[in-house]
Amino acid sequence: MTEARRAAVAQAARAVGADWMLLTAPDSLAYAGHVAGIEAGPSPFDGGPSAALIGPDGAFHVACNELEVPIAEAAGARAHGYEALGFADLRPLHVKYAEAARAMLDAARPSGRVAVEPATLPASLAALLDGRVDSVDGARALAERRAVKLPDEVDRLRRAAHCTAEGQNAVGRALRTGATELDAWRDVRLAMERFAGTRTPVGGDFVSGVARTAAIGGPATTRVLEPGDPVIADLAPRVDGYWGDSATTTILGEPSDALRRMYAHTHAIWRRVLDTLRPGITAHDFDAPLRAMVAEGGYANPVHMGHGIGASIHEWPRLVPGEDAVLKPGMVLMVEPGCYHPDIGGVRLEQMFLLTDDGHEILSPFDIAPEPPVV
Numbered sequence: 001m002t003e004a005r006r007a008a009v010a011q012a013a014r015a016v017g018a019d020w021m022l023l024t025a026p027d028s029l030a031y032a033g034h035v036a037g038i039e040a041g042p043s044p045f046d047g048g049p050s051a052a053l054i055g056p057d058g059a060f061h062v063a064c065n066e067l068e069v070p071i072a073e074a075a076g077a078r079a080h081g082y083e084a085l086g087f088a089d090l091r092p093l094h095v096k097y098a099e100a101a102r103a104m105l106d107a108a109r110p111s112g113r114v115a116v117e118p119a120t121l122p123a124s125l126a127a128l129l130d131g132r133v134d135s136v137d138g139a140r141a142l143a144e145r146r147a148v149k150l151p152d153e154v155d156r157l158r159r160a161a162h163c164t165a166e167g168q169n170a171v172g173r174a175l176r177t178g179a180t181e182l183d184a185w186r187d188v189r190l191a192m193e194r195f196a197g198t199r200t201p202v203g204g205d206f207v208s209g210v211a212r213t214a215a216i217g218g219p220a221t222t223r224v225l226e227p228g229d230p231v232i233a234d235l236a237p238r239v240d241g242y243w244g245d246s247a248t249t250t251i252l253g254e255p256s257d258a259l260r261r262m263y264a265h266t267h268a269i270w271r272r273v274l275d276t277l278r279p280g281i282t283a284h285d286f287d288a289p290l291r292a293m294v295a296e297g298g299y300a301n302p303v304h305m306g307h308g309i310g311a312s313i314h315e316w317p318r319l320v321p322g323e324d325a326v327l328k329p330g331m332v333l334m335v336e337p338g339c340y341h342p343d344i345g346g347v348r349l350e351q352m353f354l355l356t357d358d359g360h361e362i363l364s365p366f367d368i369a370p371e372p373p374v375v
Contacts, residue, residue: 002033002075004150009054012141018115020108021138022129023052025120027312031146032060033075035241036068039201043067045084047097048122052077053108063097063104080104098124105132115141143316147308148330153242154354157309157332158363160237160244161352165366166195167235168248172375175252177227181208184231185220192237203313204234204245208252213346216303216338227253230345234336236313243313245334246364247350250373258344263372265297266347269337270368277335277353277360283323290337291321299339306335309352331355332363347372 009032013021023029026038029052036050037043043065050064050072062072065084072079080103082096083089089096105128114129115138129135149157170191174184185206193200205217208231212218217234225231234247249263269290276286287305294301308315309332317325319335327333336350351364 003058004152006032006054006058006060008145008150009142010056012138012145013054013115014056015141015145016115016136016138018113018136018138019056020110020112020133021054021115021142022121022125023054023117024049024122024125025117026050027310028052028117028142029062030241031311034062034064034068034072034077035075036064036071038238039199043084045093047082047084047093047095048101048124049120051101051104051125053104053110053114055108055110059108061104061108063100065097078107080107094124098128101125102128105129117142146310147316148328149310149332149354153310154332154363156240156242157244157352160239160242161246161363162244162365163192163195163200163237163239164235164244164246164352165364167192167237168233168246168366171231171233171248171250172373175225175231175250175375177225177252179225180222181206181220181225182222184225188233188235192235196237196239201238202236203243204236204247205232206234207232210343210345213249214340214342214344216340216346216348225252228256228259229253230255230259230347232346232348234348234350238313241311243309243311245309245313245350245352246366247336247338247348248366248368248373249347249349250375252375255372255374256344259347260372262297262299262339262341262344263347265293265299266337266339266349267368267370269293269339270349273335273337277333277355278358279327279329279331279355281327283317283319283325283327284321286327287319287321287323294337294339297339299341301338301340303338305337306333306350308332309334327355329355329357
């Protein structure tokens with residue numbers, strides 16, 4: 001099915017008047033089938049970002065360091081590698097990267113116009129394009145293509161959602177008074193990695209207590225868990241190149257009356273999500289009544305109500321005020337209403353939704369509790 005995704009890339013190129021697309025964002029390469037590790041950020045053996053050139057006739061070329069050559073070839077690409085971990089050639093990595101990129105362009109022989117991703121296009125690669133072909137910004141067209149998922153992407157996202165469920169199911173077992181956030185996080189992350197069968201990149205938040213949950217997010221720390229603490233577990237693992245996401249709010253011990261009311265109000269917003277999420281409305285029109293309910297309760301929410309997801313943890317469209325993107329069947333969206341107050345803390349509830357022709361399907365195989373879960 002990666003061929004279908006690469007065909008979608010070619011369609012995005014045509015939408016901006018180009019015949020070729022040059023991918024330089026790691027999530028874009030993963031979408032095309034070149035799934036490389038990202039947990040530690042850019043590789044110290046990179047002379048520049050791995051790049052994929054996709055043509056109208058199915059041509060698929062990748063310029064990458066030698067460690068990623070097998071990944072490119074397994075994805076069906078013609079790989080143009082350069083020495084990175086080895087030491088026979090001690091020239092600077094960026095010089096060797098430019099040579100591999102030039103070899104990719106020489107072999108593919110793109111003509112006419114090439115669509116690029118300006119945010120991640122390195123100067124060295126831009127210079128190689130200059131004088132050879134014209135370039136045009138293809139990022140928005142590609143984002144719009146990627147927003148509607150192909151069947152194999154839905155399968156991958158469903159598996160990633162199952163991974164989040166393993167983590168969410170572990171939250172209640174991991175929380176205990178006197179432990180630190182990191183102690184609990186260790187057990188939650190282990191549950192997800194056992195499901196994935198390998199070390200797994202995980203984004204999101206794991207925060208506890210009034211101040212930290214009111215501040216919306218952040219990584220687990222050495223803060224000690226105390227009775228009455230709200231705990232937001234926003235878990236986002238990457239499984240086989242595709243991301244899951246999720247959020248639950250659990251209370252350690254008896255919640256305060258104010259926190260119980262906040263949870264009940266957030267759950268009422270959640271029920272509104274279930275009643276209104278469907279194709280044919282704009283992101284703005286979906287977001288607006290939810291945001292109004294937050295304010296009516298006396299709470300705040302300075303962040304989005306949701307976002308697309310796929311080969312990137314946050315994809316277009318964002319569910320925010322002013323976003324006029326029309327929601328379409330086949331989109332997979334994270335919806336995450338939250339309420340926050342500096343004197344009470346924060347509550348966030350999030351699941352993954354596949355938009356269908358007349359409504360939605362919840363892909364996250366865990367429940368959103370109507371009452372605050374207490375451990």
